[in-house]
Amino acid sequence: MSEIAIKDIIKTENxxxxxxxxxxxxxxxxxxxxxxxxxxxxxxxxxxELGKENDTVGVAPVGCSVLAxxxxxxxxxxxxxxxxxxxxxxxxxxWPEKIVFxxxxxxxxxxxGTAETIHACNRGEKIxxxxxxxxxxxxxxxxxxxxxxxxxxxxxxxxxxxxxLMGNPLKITELVAxxxxxxxxxxxxxxxxxxxxxxxKAIKQAFQNQIEGIPGLSxxxxxxxxxxxxxxxxxxxxxxxxxxxFPYYPxxxxxxxxxxxxx
Amino acid sequence: xxxxxxxxxxxxxxxxSMGKILAYSGIMQDQEVSWMPSYGPEMRGGTANVxxxxxxxxxxxxxxxxxxxxxxxxxxxxxxxxxxxxPGGTLLYDPNGISHHPTxxxxxxxxxxxxxxxxxxxxxxxxxxxxxxxxxxxxPLVKIENVVKGLRKSxxxxxxxxxxxxxxxxxxxxxxxxxxxxx
Amino acid sequence: MGELRLMKGNEALAEAIIRAGADGxxxxxxxxxxxxxxxxxxxKPQDRTGMVVLQAESEVASINMLYGGGATGKKVVTSSxxxxxxxxxxxLSYIAGAEIPIVIANVVRGGPGLGDIQPAQSDYxxxxxxxxxxxxxxxxxxxxxxxxxxDFVPLSFDLAFKYRMPVMILSDGAIGQMxxxxxxxxxxxxxxxxxxxxxxxxxxNGKPKGGERRVITSLDLDPAKLEQHNYHLQEKYRTIEQxxxxxxxxxxxxxxxxxxxxxxxxxxxxxxxxxxxxxxIKVGLLRLITLWPFPTMKIQELVQKGxxxxxxxxMSAGQMVEDVRLAVEGKVKVAHYGRLxxxxxxxxxxxxxxxxxxxxx
Numbered sequence: 001m002s003e004i005a006i007k008d009i010i011k012t013e014n015x016x017x018x019x020x021x022x023x024x025x026x027x028x029x030x031x032x033x034x035x036x037x038x039x040x041x042x043x044x045x046x047x048x049e050l051g052k053e054n055d056t057v058g059v060a061p062v063g064c065s066v067l068a069x070x071x072x073x074x075x076x077x078x079x080x081x082x083x084x085x086x087x088x089x090x091x092x093x094x095w096p097e098k099i100v101f102x103x104x105x106x107x108x109x110x111x112x113g114t115a116e117t118i119h120a121c122n123r124g125e126k127i128x129x130x131x132x133x134x135x136x137x138x139x140x141x142x143x144x145x146x147x148x149x150x151x152x153x154x155x156x157x158x159x160x161x162x163x164x165l166m167g168n169p170l171k172i173t174e175l176v177a178x179x180x181x182x183x184x185x186x187x188x189x190x191x192x193x194x195x196x197x198x199x200x201k202a203i204k205q206a207f208q209n210q211i212e213g214i215p216g217l218s219x220x221x222x223x224x225x226x227x228x229x230x231x232x233x234x235x236x237x238x239x240x241x242x243x244x245x246f247p248y249y250p251x252x253x254x255x256x257x258x259x260x261x262x263x
Numbered sequence: 264x265x266x267x268x269x270x271x272x273x274x275x276x277x278x279x280s281m282g283k284i285l286a287y288s289g290i291m292q293d294q295e296v297s298w299m300p301s302y303g304p305e306m307r308g309g310t311a312n313v314x315x316x317x318x319x320x321x322x323x324x325x326x327x328x329x330x331x332x333x334x335x336x337x338x339x340x341x342x343x344x345x346x347x348x349x350p351g352g353t354l355l356y357d358p359n360g361i362s363h364h365p366t367x368x369x370x371x372x373x374x375x376x377x378x379x380x381x382x383x384x385x386x387x388x389x390x391x392x393x394x395x396x397x398x399x400x401x402x403p404l405v406k407i408e409n410v411v412k413g414l415r416k417s418x419x420x421x422x423x424x425x426x427x428x429x430x431x432x433x434x435x436x437x438x439x440x441x442x443x444x445x446x
Numbered sequence: 447m448g449e450l451r452l453m454k455g456n457e458a459l460a461e462a463i464i465r466a467g468a469d470g471x472x473x474x475x476x477x478x479x480x481x482x483x484x485x486x487x488x489x490k491p492q493d494r495t496g497m498v499v500l501q502a503e504s505e506v507a508s509i510n511m512l513y514g515g516g517a518t519g520k521k522v523v524t525s526s527x528x529x530x531x532x533x534x535x536x537x538l539s540y541i542a543g544a545e546i547p548i549v550i551a552n553v554v555r556g557g558p559g560l561g562d563i564q565p566a567q568s569d570y571x572x573x574x575x576x577x578x579x580x581x582x583x584x585x586x587x588x589x590x591x592x593x594x595x596x597d598f599v600p601l602s603f604d605l606a607f608k609y610r611m612p613v614m615i616l617s618d619g620a621i622g623q624m625x626x627x628x629x630x631x632x633x634x635x636x637x638x639x640x641x642x643x644x645x646x647x648x649x650x651n652g653k654p655k656g657g658e659r660r661v662i663t664s665l666d667l668d669p670a671k672l673e674q675h676n677y678h679l680q681e682k683y684r685t686i687e688q689x690x691x692x693x694x695x696x697x698x699x700x701x702x703x704x705x706x707x708x709x710x711x712x713x714x715x716x717x718x719x720x721x722x723x724x725x726x727i728k729v730g731l732l733r734l735i736t737l738w739p740f741p742t743m744k745i746q747e748l749v750q751k752g753x754x755x756x757x758x759x760x761m762s763a764g765q766m767v768e769d770v771r772l773a774v775e776g777k778v779k780v781a782h783y784g785r786l787x788x789x790x791x792x793x794x795x796x797x798x799x800x801x802x803x804x805x806x807x
């Protein structure tokens with residue numbers, strides 16, 4: 001086969017996958033098997049597809065994805081822990097024609113930033129919130145999150161989450177769906193190509209809503225894994241997620257066109 | 264010229280708005296003015312007072328402990344402020360509801376039956392303008408025309424029809440002020 | 447001459463925010479400054495200039511709205527009073543670290559804790575020494591009249607954008623609640639979106655076509671780089687100390703003693719000077735306009751000139767006095783006088799304090 005040079009292979013007609021130009025070339029800092037990389041890529045692909053590369057401002061959280069701004073090749077701001085919805089509110093109010101999104105983890109969005117999350121949703125800010133729920137604090141080394149499942153062991157619930165001491169896992173997505181200010185609320189996953197395709201569709205819908213100026217906030221939860229924090233192999237983590245996370249955090253649309261979906 | 268005034272009475276007597284009209288009148292004739300209310304817990308139900316300063320020069324402290332003039336409209340304020348008048352200064356009060364009359368010998372004392380006159384005129388709301396008229400009779404520091412201009416500035420448009428009544432009240436106050444002690 | 451009005455300090459601040467061409471006000475009500483957001487919502491600035499006014503869910507949200515808005519190059523401002531300003535300290539640290547221009551007004555009330563709603567000056571340390579975490583400064587302007595409540599708004603925006611940093615207008619309940627004559631400056635037009643983009647290429651308002659994306663962050667996990675960033679901030683602060691010290695000298699020329707004060711204490715001290723001079727005591731007032739940068743050089747100059755003593759007058763237990771002492775370097779007597787917890791000192795008390803603590807002591 002030595003007669004085929006590499007230049008003969010690199011041809012448009014042979015292209016099967018191309019990284020969107022809205023992801024930078026910086027190698028992702030996430031653990032192998034983590035869902036963040038896929039989620040980042042889906043958002044950036046959607047923004048590219050919608051032609052909004054030059055009209056988008058993203059807000060990164062504090063957590064594992066604190067460095068999201070290193071990877072997402074659009075104008076980005078790095079917010080204080082939990083404050084991204086407030087930061088995004090002002091950007092959108094001052095630049096109503098721009099596309100504004102936040103990217104937040106469960107500790108950021110559903111614990112320290114609960115007030116900012118609820119009130120941005122309640123005001124119906126015309127932004128997109130992408131919420132990555134992996135049931136743990138990955139960045140700081142695997143502590144309990146508001147979304148940690150009952151009985152799940154973390155470094156601050158070493159004997160498992162005890163409801164009598166630590167309360168129940170918070171279904172913040174169902175909670176914000178109750179608010180009149182949210183227009184589209186959906187829970188997705190990115191652990192298989194099929195799931196990622198569905199997630200991409202939901203993300204695209206969310207951004208489409210914003211472009212169309214629909215009054216209301218679009219909120220996409222992505223149930224993800226944390227194989228490091230969960231202390232599992234990536235494959236085991238995904239299986240564990242399907243068996244344990246999905247029953248408590250069922251996938252699918254929760255609110256569409258401002259109406260709760262009946263299940 | 265600098266005139267440092269305390270106006271003190273019950274909340275609801277129009278103490279703060281009288282101070283405001285006086286301050287606005289000062290502005291209408293290019294004076295420097297300040298209006299410093301007592302506020303917070305004191306505002307609710309109890310006594311209300313405001314320090315007003317009119318001056319031809321830049322005003323130093325808006326917060327004072329000694330006044331050229333005290334306009335006193337209830338007993339608590341008499342108890343609190345009679346002693347803060349500078350020697351040679353002026354006290355104007357409405358005797359309505361006053362049981363302990365002023366005792367200072369080193370100040371000029373005037374009174375005006377403003378509450379009584381207001382009820383005779385059929386409007387409690389002009390009480391403070393009668394007092395203001397009395398004050399301006401004693402110390403004509405601002406012209407009546409500038410008070411009217413001040414009223415126009417400080418009253419919402421919908422109340423401008425009340426300006427003639429307020430002007431009448433000022434004249435009633437001017438006519439009805441009595442000198443009780445002159446030094 | 448601009449339009450003359452009789453206004454409360456808080457109202458003058460609010461009107462000046464509109465006239466300064468601000469793009470957004472984000473705030474949360476708290477006494478004694480709620481008139482600011484009340485005035486702004488009633489004055490319909492969205493019709494006058496297109497300015498955005500939003501009542502946030504908390505001071506934490508307000509300051510982070512300023513982070514977001516300021517980082518897009520827009521002129522954004524908030525106001526609050528002491529307890530609310532405490533809540534904003536996290537955001538201010540991020541804003542300073544990320545070098546975002548914003549303006550924040552503090553109408554100080556008595557503390558600590560919930561304290562009361564009366565005027566105080568006990569937030570000097572918090573305003574001038576950091577307040578939040580990390581090595582940073584706020585540029586702090588101290589209005590002492592309703593006129594300055596208005597005039598310092600456009601000045602604050604200019605300084606904030608010149609140095610890309612948070613600028614604080616440090617007022618107090620007395621200045622906020624009192625009414626004085628104010629000459630309003632004419633409307634400064636808001637910048638258009640395109641002007642913002644052209645003027646502030648660092649701002650994150652949509653990646654330029656064919657250009658590089660911009661990132662606003664206070665994070666750098668590499669300590670060597672974060673050290674460089676800190677050196678850069680410190681260099682900026684040294685420049686400000688060189689160029690932006692502002693003060694007013696009142697009767698300092700022939701003075702033997704100097705009162706050092708700002709805000710409402712400076713007004714009260716002006717009267718104290720009159721009282722003391724009537725007794726033949728030659729006193730002047732150094733009224734601070736910038737609290738940071740502090741007029742250290744000016745005080746040293748006054749020491750050189752032969753001033754015999756300084757009395758720091760502030761409604762606190764003794765905060766600004768520490769900076770006066772640092773400047774004086776023990777060469778002459780420095781004392782502090784001030785009432786606490788929302789009690790305002792009288793001109794007579796200040797005069798007495800000078801006689802007892804500096805002249806007699």
